[in-house]
Amino acid sequence: MTLHRRNGALVALLLSWLVVGCADTNAPLPDPEEVLLAVNSTANTLSIVPVEHPEDAVQVPLGGTTPTPVGVSARGGIAVVPLGLDNAAAVVDLRDAQVMRLVPLPANSGATGSVMVDDSFAYVANPNLNTITRINYLTGDTTQQVPVGRYPQAIIFTRGKVFVLNGNLDESFSPAGPSWLTVIDPATNAPAEGVDSIPLTGDGNAGFADVAGDGLLYVMNTGSFFSGEGRLSIVDPVDRTEVASFSGFGTGPQSVASGGASRIFVSSFAEGLMEFDTDSNKVVLGEDEGIPIPTNSAVAVDSHGRVYGIESGPCRGGQRGKAHVLDTQLKEVRSFPLGECPSGVTVVRIPPE
C-alpha cells in the first residue's frame, strides 16, 4: 500500500514536471490597467488613480510653479500636461508615476490643452500666442508653431485630423464672439486641405470636446463663466461642419465626456453633472436638473460606464478635491480624494510593459 502510494506520487510528480516543462513560456500579458488621471491645478500635480483600486492613487508633482494647468491628454503609458503660465508641458510616465521630461514651450504660451496624435507626437495649444505647437513627447523636441484661431484652449484628434478649439477670448479673457474650430493635418503640420475652419454657434469660449459613440464631435461653447448660457455644438469631423447646436445647460457648462454609446456628460460649477443623449438629441439632465456635485469642474467615464464627477473643492488652503463615482444609473457608489483643485480629467488604459 505504501509502495503503491509512493509510486502514485512519483507519477504525479512526473506528470507535473512534464506539464510545467512543456508549458508555453510566452504567457499572455495581464490586462491593461485603467486609471483616472486628474490634473490638480493649484497643487500643480497629476493624480493617477487606478479605477479598480482608488486607494492606490499617487500624486505626481509636475514641477510647475503656477496654479494654471487645467488639462491632460494620455495615450498608453504616457500623459501630457500643459503647465499653463509656466509655458511648458510635462510628459509623465504613468507606469513609474514620474515626470519624464519638461518640454519648454514658447514664451507667454500659457499652454492649456493638448492631444496625443500617435505614439510620439502631441499637439499643445498656446492660447496667448494663438498658435499650437507640435511636440515629440518621447524626445522633447518641438516644431515650429502653427497659427490657428483666437485663444486656442483645447485640441481634439479624430478621423486623422487635429481640431483646435478657438475660445475667441479678448484681452480681458471674456468671450469676444462665437468660437470656431481650426482643422490641422498632422501629416503636414499645417491647416488641413479643404475646410480648415468650422464656425460654431453660441457665445464662444469653446474649451471642451469629446468624440461620442456616433463618431461626431461634441463641443461645449461655455460662453461667459458668470452669465449667459452655454451651448453644445455637434460637429461632423468628416464634412467639417456644425450639424446641430443645443442649449439647456445653464451658465458655465464645461467639461464634456462621452459615455461610449449615446450618453454625453457635461460638468458645471453651477448645475452639477448634466447629460445629453446623442440618439434623441435631447438634454436628459439639463439646467436645474443636474446631479448635485458641488464645484463640478470636470467629468470622465471609464470602460465600465462608471462616471467620475470631479469636485474641485475651494482650490485653496490645502483642501483637496474629490472624485464622485457614479454608476450607470448616476447613483453615487463611492468617492475618493484627489489633489488640490482637480480641474481636468481623463481615463486611460495603461498597457503592461
Added chain:
Amino acid sequence: MSLSSLPSLVSETALGVVLCGLLLSASAHAQAPSRVEGRVLDRVTQSPLGGVELSLGELRGTSRVNGEFSFGSVTPGRVVLRARLIGYQPWSTVIDVVPGLDRTVNIVLAPAPVPLDTLVATAAGGGISISGTELTHRGTDLAHALDGWEGVVVRRTGSAGPAAPQVRGGGPDEVLVLLDGFAINDPLTGRADLSRISSRDVERVTLVPGAQTTRAGGRAIAGLLVVDTRHDLRPEASGWYGSHRATGMRLGASSGPITASLSGERYASDYPYSVPEVRGGGASIRRNAGGEQYGASLTSDGRIALSLRGALSRRGLPGTTTNPTPEARGSDATVFVGVRSTGALEWAGSLQWLETRAEDPEPPTGLSYDSYSHGVGGTLELGYRHRAAFAGWRGEVGAGTEVRGDRFAGDGVRPGTSFSHAALRLDGAFHRPSGSAIWSLAAVTRLDLWTHSGSPRMSLRLDAGWRRKRTAFTAAVGSGVTPPVLSDLFFREGVGVKLNPDLRPERVQWELEAGVRQELGVAKASASLRLFSGRVDDMVLWAPDFRFVWSPTNFDVRRRGGELTLNAHPEPDLGLDASASYSAVTYDIPDGAQVEYRPRITYAASVLWSPGAWSADVRWHHVGRRFPNSAGTNPRPAFSLLDLGLERQIAAGLSARGEIRDLTDTRAEFIAGFPTPGRSYFLTLNLVLP
C-alpha cells in the same frame, strides 16, 4: 561664452582688480588703541546700576552688576558715549580719546520715564539687538544686512527695490518696522521696504519677534523691528560701484541735535540668471530689472524729536522669468513728517503723502494698464507714563491712545477709499532685584477699533523674565489683532481679481513663547534659545477660488518653531555668530501644508575679524525650501548664499570696502520666477571727516 558677454566680464575683472589693489596697496594708518572705562550710578541713591546699555561710537556694551564697564581697543578720536536704562533719562557725552591714553568716565543717571520704543526694546519680552557697526559689515542697506539675521528672511524679487522682512513664518505685511519710533510700513500694502535704509545711518536694530501688536500697534502680528538711527554723524560720505552697473552714494551729517542725510542708488540690471528646468535650463539675462531710488531725511533729536523724510523710486517691473514684461514700469514717491515728544506725557503725530504708479503699455498678455493712486494719512498718539513701585518692584505704568486715518484715490483703489483706526493701550513694566537675580514683568492690553470692525477688539500680552549672572529666562503669552491691509480691502476689481467683502482681521490666539539665554563663560560666548507656539486665525492670503478668480482670503494657520543663536568673541577683534530658525506655519487642517513661500528652516553664520586697520567678514545664509502653493507640492529648492567682505582704513577718515556677494553664484530665487543677481562685486569708499 559669447562676445556680447565679454565687456561685462572685462568690467567685472577690472572691478575686482581695482578692489584688491585699493585694499592691498594702501598704507595702514597706525594708531594705538585706547581704553575707556568707568562706573554707572543712580543719581538719587548713588547705588551702582547694572545692565545699563552703553555705546561708545560704534562699540556696544553693558554695565556689570557693580556698575562698572570698560571698552577696550577704542579707536582714537572724538566719540559719543551714551548710556540708557529703563526708568532713567538717556545720558550722553562727547569724549576725546587720545592715542595710547586710557580714559575713566563716571556716569550718573537721573531717574525718569522712558519713551515707548525704548520700553519695547528692553522689556521682559526681550529684543535682540544688532549694532550699526555689525550691520555695515553685513550690507549697505538693511535689506541685505538683516537678511538671515536671527531668523529674519527678507523677501526680495530682484536686485533691489522693495524688500520686506518676514519673521517666524509671517508674511511681509506682518512685521512692523519702526524707524525712530515711526512706522515705515506702506499704508497701502503694509510692507516695510528695508532697502531704503542705509546701514551706516543706523545706530541699532532691535528685533522683537512674536505677536507685538499690543505694544506697537497693527501689522506687528509676527514681529517688530525697531530701527534707531544715528544722531552723531560727522560729515560723511559713501559711494559704491558694483556689478551689473549698480551704483550708489550717501551723504550724512549731524550738527547738534540735527541730522541730515541724502542717498541715491541705481539698481543692478541685465544680470544673468539660471533658467529653470521647466523652461529648459541654461542661462539668460534678466531684463527690465533695474531702476533707481533717492531718499532724503532730516531729523532732530531731543525731548521733542522731529523726523522729515522723502523718497522717490522708479524701477522696471520685469515680471517673472517665464512671462517677462519688458515694458512694465513702476514708480512711487512719499513724503513723511513726524514729531514726537518724550517725557512723562508723551505725544506724537505724523503726516504722510504718497503716490504710486504702475504701467505697461504693451503687456505680452492681457490688457495694457496705467494705474496711478495717491493718498494721505496721519497719526496722533498721546501717552502718559508714571513711575511706580510696589513690594520691591520698580518700574512704570502707562496709558496711551492713538488714532490713524488714511484716504486714497486713483486707479488702483475704489473711489472714496478711507480708513480710520483708533486704539487704547494700558501697560506696565516692572523689575525687582532678588539677591543677585533680577525679575521682570510686563503686561499690556489694547483695544482696537477701525472702520467696519464692529465692536472693539481686545488683545493682551504678558511677559516675564528672570536674570541671574550669566543666565536669563523669558516667558510670554499673548494675543494680537490687526486689520487687513488697505490694499486687500480697497483694491479696484479687475480681470481675475475680486474684492472679498467678508475679509476678517488677522488674530493671534494666545501664542506661547519661552526663551533662555546663557553666557557660557568662555570666549565671551553666549547661547540663546527661543520657542513659540500658537495659532493665527484668519491669516490673510491671496488665493484663487474654484473659478480661478483671485481674492484676499482668510485662513486659520498654526505657528510653531524656535530660534537658536550662538555668539562668541574669543578675541577682542574676532566675532562669531551662528543662528538656526525653524518656523512651521501650516494650514489648520489635517495634514495642512506649509503656507506659501514661508521657509521652515533658515541658517546663518558670520565671522567678523577686525585686526587693526583691517577687517574681514564672511557671511553664510541658508534659506530652506519654500512651497509655491497651498498644497505643499513642487517645492522651490533651498539655497545658500556666501558673502565676503574686506575693509581697510586707508587714511584718517577714509576707508575702502570690497564685497563679493553670492560667491558661489547661486542666483537664488526666493520667489519662483524672480531671480536675484548671482556673484556680484562691490567696492565702497567711505569718507568721515574729523
